[in-house]
Every structure is written in C-alpha cells, then in structure tokens.
Amino acid sequence: MRKPNVVVFFTDQQRHDTTGVHGNPMGLTPHFDRLARAGTHLYNSFTSQPLCGPARSSMQTGRFATQTGVFRNGIPLPDDAVTIAREFARNGYDTGYIGKWHLGDTDPVPKHERGGYQNWLAANLLEFVSDAYDAVLFDTEDKRRKLPGYRIDALTDAAIRYCDEHQDKPFFLFVSFLEPHHQNHVDDYPPPDGYREAMAASQWTPPDLVGLQGSSAWHLSGYYGMVKRLDEAFGRLVDALKSLDLLDDTIVMFTSDHACHFKTRNSEYKRSCHESAIRVPSMITGPGFMSGGQVRALFSTIDVAPTLLDAAGLDIPATMEGRSIMPVIRDARQPWRQDVLIQISETETGRALRTHRWKYGVTSEYDQEAPRSDVYRESYLYDLENDPYEMVNLVGMTAFRAISDDLKARLLAWIAEVEEGHAPEILDAPARYSRQYRLKPQDLIGFADPERDVDPIKP
Incomplete structure (x- = not known):
C-alpha cells in the first residue's frame, strides 16, 4: 500500500x-x-x-x-x-x-x-x-x-x-x-x-x-x-x-x-x-x-x-x-496535556502557561545572548473563559493568588523539563485587593480540570 x-x-x-x-x-x-x-x-x-x-x-x-x-x-x-x-x-x-x-x-x-x-x-x-x-x-x-x-x-x-x-x-x-x-x-x-x-x-x-x-x-x-x-x-x-x-x-x-x-x-x-x-x-x-x-x-x-x-x-x-x-x-477520551508552554527570547525574555481557561505569563529583563533568565516576575494572568481577548489583567489580585501559585508550579515544571533542569525564580506580582472578584472552590485549577493528567509536564 x-x-x-x-x-x-x-x-x-x-x-x-x-x-x-x-x-x-x-x-x-x-x-x-x-x-x-x-x-x-x-x-x-x-x-x-x-x-x-x-x-x-x-x-x-x-x-x-x-x-x-x-x-x-x-x-x-x-x-x-x-x-x-x-x-x-x-x-x-x-x-x-x-x-x-x-x-x-x-x-x-x-x-x-x-x-x-x-x-x-x-x-x-x-x-x-x-x-x-x-x-x-x-x-x-x-x-x-x-x-x-x-x-x-x-x-x-x-x-x-x-x-x-x-x-x-x-x-x-x-x-x-x-x-x-x-x-x-x-x-x-x-x-x-x-x-x-x-x-x-x-x-x-x-x-x-x-x-x-x-x-x-x-x-x-x-x-x-x-x-x-x-x-x-x-x-x-x-x-x-x-x-x-x-x-x-x-x-x-x-x-x-x-x-x-x-x-x-x-x-x-x-x-x-x-x-x-x-x-x-x-x-x-x-x-x-x-x-x-x-x-x-x-x-x-x-x-x-x-x-x-x-x-x-x-x-x-x-x-x-x-x-x-x-x-x-x-478517540477524544485519550489522555492529553492540560497546558502548553510558550517561550519568548527576543525583545523580551518571557515564559507563559496556557491552560483551557487560564493564561499565566512571566517576564524578565532582555538579554539578546541569553535564551532564558534566572529570575522572572509575574506579568499577567487572564481568565480566558470570561476574557478571551485578554483585556483585564488579574495578576497580583489576592482573589487569584491560589490560581497563580498553581500555574507558577506548573510553569516551573515545564521549564525544568524542557530547559535542561533550569530552576529560575518567579517573583510574585505586588498584591492588589479587589472586592469585585469572588471565586468558588471549583474555580481553582486542581478542581477546574477534573481530567487533568497526573503528570501535566509530559505531553
């Protein structure tokens, strides 16, 4: 054939x-x-x-x-x-x-x-x-x-x-x-x-x-x-x-x-x-x-x-x-990754994690000779389910701290997996308080993705 x-x-x-x-x-x-x-x-x-x-x-x-x-x-x-x-x-x-x-x-x-x-x-x-x-x-x-x-x-x-x-x-x-x-x-x-x-x-x-x-x-x-x-x-x-x-x-x-x-x-x-x-x-x-x-x-x-x-x-x-x-x-029931890694190493040095619902991004000072950084800072967090065009940056808001922490851990695991064991530091964004946002327990990442792979790093 x-x-x-x-x-x-x-x-x-x-x-x-x-x-x-x-x-x-x-x-x-x-x-x-x-x-x-x-x-x-x-x-x-x-x-x-x-x-x-x-x-x-x-x-x-x-x-x-x-x-x-x-x-x-x-x-x-x-x-x-x-x-x-x-x-x-x-x-x-x-x-x-x-x-x-x-x-x-x-x-x-x-x-x-x-x-x-x-x-x-x-x-x-x-x-x-x-x-x-x-x-x-x-x-x-x-x-x-x-x-x-x-x-x-x-x-x-x-x-x-x-x-x-x-x-x-x-x-x-x-x-x-x-x-x-x-x-x-x-x-x-x-x-x-x-x-x-x-x-x-x-x-x-x-x-x-x-x-x-x-x-x-x-x-x-x-x-x-x-x-x-x-x-x-x-x-x-x-x-x-x-x-x-x-x-x-x-x-x-x-x-x-x-x-x-x-x-x-x-x-x-x-x-x-x-x-x-x-x-x-x-x-x-x-x-x-x-x-x-x-x-x-x-x-x-x-x-x-x-x-x-x-x-x-x-x-x-x-x-x-x-x-x-x-x-x-x-067969749509087959296991698959629940997040993807995005890198950028020109104009800015940054990394981002994209899940079905969330986008979490970190950036660092740019060095054109360096593909990565040892220290990143949290730059943005978007709820893509409610804000698909990323107009409202939630980074630093205390209501979303648990979500940011979960996404940070997942991003660091991706980086360690594909960047030769690199273990950068990610600095938290300055805290911002808002009375406008309330989260339910199921909104947290661990509950929001019930079919999430045991090991989300390996695709």
Missing part, C-alpha cells in the same frame, strides 16, 4: 480569528472553514514561540526553540538537527520546500542549512529579497528565480507544479508563504490590487484591537486582503490535488508560525505571549483526518512533526518533545 503524500500550507503571522470557524464574520476563509469542518479542526492551536525563526525551528524538529538552539532570529538551525524532512526522506519520500525558510544564515541558503529538504525553491529572508509583485526565490542549484504573479499566487503555482511532477512517488511538500506578514521595507501589509479597498468596506475589528488599537486602524484591511488571497490559494492547491487524483491520498495541513497583535502589546507585531500573538489557525484533512471534527485538545507547534509522521505511518524520533495528536482524533 502506497504511503500518503503530505503537504503543509504554512502562513506567516496569521491570527486564528481571521477564519470563519473562529468567528470572523467577513467570509475571508471559505476554503479553510469548509475543509476544517470536513476534516479535523485543531481549535486550540498555539505557537511554541511567537517569532519566525524559533517557531520554524520547532515546526521542523518537534522541539522547543531553547532545545533547537534557535531561541531568536538570526541563528541557523543546526546542520545535524533531526528534522521532519530528513525523517520523511529516510522513509522513501521525496521532500520539497517552497517559500520562506528563515532558518539559515544567508541567501541563497547553502545546502547544508536546508534542514534535509531535497527539492528547494526558497529564500531565507523572503521579505527582503522579494516584494508583493516581485516574487524572487532561489532554486536547488542556488539560481535566482523570479516567478510571475502576486507572491502568494507565484508560490502556489510552484507548489502545484511540484505536485504534478512528483506523482509517481510519495512526497512531503512544505509551502511557506510570507503573507500575511508585513512587508518590512515599507512596514505595510500589501494585498493584491483592489483587495484593501474591498476589505475596508466591510471590515470587522477584533475586540482587543478595538480597545488597544495599535496599528490596526491602517493595517488591518491590507492584512485581511492577504488572508483572503491565501485562502483562495489554499482552495486552488486542494483543487489541483483533486484534479491530479491525489487528494484522497494526501494529508494536507494548514497552520501558521505565530499570530499578530498589531503593536498593542509591545512596539511591534509579535514577541509577546498574549493570545493575539500565539494562537493560530490549524486544520488537517486527508487520510486519518476526515470527519475528525473540532478537536479542543491544546495543540502546540512542537506537535506538528510528530503528528504528520505518525499519520503517514512513520516512527516518531525520540528527540522530538512533541506528541502526535492522532490518538485524540480517533
């Missing part, structure tokens, strides 16, 4: 609430929404680090950025890293990469820095070597290639050509778009011509951007235009697979490296452990995923590689910290 093909449709800096299945009313993502409902929608999907290079290193290796060594941008992925591409190739797959890499040292990316991908049409820093209507990449032999069309369309055309040319052998294709990331040299989100105006006419603004504003007033319509064109490209790629009679034998995953808070949480667009920077849209369709439904388990970037390898019937390397979510898709 032939092994399934695997395609990853990977966007950059896309918020989860750009999609209809997450409540966006603008109809930007009909293809994503339809396929998420027909296949498996990973409703609670989070980046392990809200920054391009570190998140991508986790995506390719199934490990946290502090484990890969790529804890900030500008650090290449180690040449000997155990990657998803190398595992698929070792099992007889042809592997291809198209688009933005951001795990190398230069452009064109040397062969030894390509993570084991055999076929290559990419750029390390696509946002600097190309533009919206100037799609420039480098091929397997380091030759500069300019592709016709809007950049999203140009990369999609290349992906369709790859699928057409590799029908005789199972393939693993990773298509990495720059959009809806901003175009750096103009600090703008340039959509296809005419899309900005169309988006502005019916624009919906998420509550956090309404309240905190940031740069969304002048950037959101362009950003939404990029999202719409990405969804159109996603539909076109799926249509191509169907026309080539490959769709029923191909696992297709849609996900993103991190999201975008539009300068509401700091002076740029990500590098913060708030929901607006860490929560991404993710779905999978194809063999093993059809009719999987909406899966509410907490899914992390570190789980992508193990999940796709497992779905293809391949062994998961012991080096991978993440875990395949396939058992949960088959």
